[in-house]
Amino acid sequence: MKNFQYINPTSIKEASNLMISFGESALLYAGGTDALSLLKNDIYTHSKIINLKKIGGLNSITHNKTSGIRIGSLTTISEIAKDETIKSEYKILHEAANEIASPQLRNIGTLGGNLCQSPRCWYYREDFDCIRKGGGECYAYEGRNKFHCVVGGGPCYIVHPSDMAVALLALDAKVIIFSEVGERTIPINELYVLPSENSSQETILKPGEIIKEILVAPPGQNTRSSYIKFKERGAWDFASVSVGLVLEIVAAKSIIEGKAAFGGVAPRPWTDDKFNKKLSGLALNETSVSEALNSLLNDSETLSENAYKLPLVKNLTKRSILNLA
Ligand SMILES: Cc1cc2nc3c(=O)[nH]c(=O)nc-3n(C[C@H](O)[C@H](O)[C@H](O)COP(=O)(O)OP(=O)(O)OC[C@H]3O[C@@H](n4cnc5c(N)ncnc54)[C@H](O)[C@@H]3O)c2cc1C
Ligand code: SF4
Incomplete structure (x- = not known):
């Protein structure tokens, strides 16, 4: 492991300035x-480590009936998982947080x-x-690629690992980004x-x-949401496939509108606009849901070991929709 300098800025502005002055070494x-x-594994070789944890005001969750929730970026995954309003009004976030790693990692991450x-x-x-490290070859493409992407890949075939990002994409969350020149707010879809x-x-x-x-708008009166994650091991593991779903449902009969986001399938949290459109007005019975799912991820390009993800994503999505109904 390379020696590094550990620097403790006390404001986000100071942290940002340090990043700029140290450039690629930070x-x-x-x-x-x-x-x-x-x-430790020398994948990162930075010599200036900018510790964010001394910065105040970035580790809280605030709720507002009209504007929704605001979660500071230093909020731990545990704090999100145990927040009572998130648990009752944004079930998808609560479930995604609880699916991440182990309790110890959730307390720190x-x-x-x-x-x-x-x-x-x-x-x-x-x-x-x-x-991804600047070399000329993707070893997964013709190598071991069971956990790699089935859509959006090339020339690299990673899957995006964050469960929170998938849940936040289904919720159409916004990300507030600080920089020396000010703040900008972007839809989370544009972060990746x-x-x-x-x-x-x-x-x-x-x-x-x-x-x-991170900002998330308040849920509608008929909003229901869930996060389902399939992982190979019963204990903590990253998603083989995950589905975050947010639906507006009337009387358990049909969907007014909805959005699904998928993890474990693409190099970024993934959504399929054509499928989301099909959710509007969809009758909540097994036949209609199965038909709507027929074309999901039709533009996929599977690798030698990961075609299992396609039926898995369809089945998990079907289960999520019918569970919410
Ligand atoms: C064994 C293990 C299992 C895991 N399982 C899961 C899982 O199932 N699901 C899942 O989603 N995750 C999983 N994780 C990942 C874990 O959730 C993340 O490691 C954790 O949330 C990262 O948070 P951190 O604060 O420790 O980030 P750090 O390790 O401190 O930082 C991670 C990266 O984010 C950057 N960064 C940090 N904060 C900011 C910021 N505010 N703005 C911009 N960049 C920033 C850092 O520069 C760094 O590149 C697992 C991790 C481990 C080690
Ligand atoms: S999938 Fe991406 S990170 Fe993995 S070997 Fe290929 S180029 Fe590297």
Whole structure:
């Protein structure tokens, strides 16, 4: 592990300025549950570690009936999981938070770090100089790719690892990004990039930009939501496939409108606009739901070991819809 300097800014502005002045040698550090293992394995080789945890005011959840919830980026996953309003009004977030890692990791890992964590591809995490690390080859493409993506891949085939990002995408959350020049608010859908756009970075964050808060609008009167995650191991594990679903339902008969987001299938949290449109007006019975699911992820391109994800994503989505009904 390379020696590094550990710097403790006390304001987000100071942290952002440090990022800019140190350039590529600087790394933001929140709970460290992902960053530290990458530093230890020399995947990250930064020499200036900017600790965010001394910055006040970024670790709370505030509720407002008209504007919804605001979650500071240093809020831990545990705090999100145990928040009573989130549990009753944003069940999808509560369920996603509870699906993440182990209790110990949830106590330390933050929302900002969860959204910006690095991919889990086993070649990337080991000693392979693949495309994501600036090399010329994707070892997963013709190698072991059981957990890699089925849609949106190329030239790199990672899946995005964050459960919170999938749930927040289904909720159409917004991300407040701080930078030296001010703040900007973007839909979470715009936070992530595909490898075809940038194969070495997962988000659009520029040097000096820090996720400050996440905003989620208040739920409608008839909103129901859920997060289902299929993982290979019964204990903690990343998603083989996950489905976050937010539906407006009338009298358990039909859907007014809805949005589904998927994890474990693409290099970024994924949604399918054509499928979301089909949810509007969909009758809540098994035949209609199965028909609507026929075309889901039709543009997929499976690798040698991961075609199992297609029936899995359809079945999990069907189960989610019928459960919510
Ligand atoms: C064994 C294990 C199992 C796990 N299982 C799951 C799982 O099932 N589901 C899941 O979703 N996650 C899982 N995780 C990931 C875990 O949730 C994340 O490691 C954690 O949430 C990251 O938060 P952190 O505060 O520790 O981030 P750090 O490790 O401190 O940072 C992670 C990255 O985010 C960047 N960053 C941190 N905060 C900000 C910010 N505010 N703005 C911009 N960039 C920022 C850092 O620079 C770094 O690149 C697992 C991790 C481990 C180690
Ligand atoms: S999937 Fe991406 S991270 Fe994994 S080996 Fe291929 S290029 Fe590297």
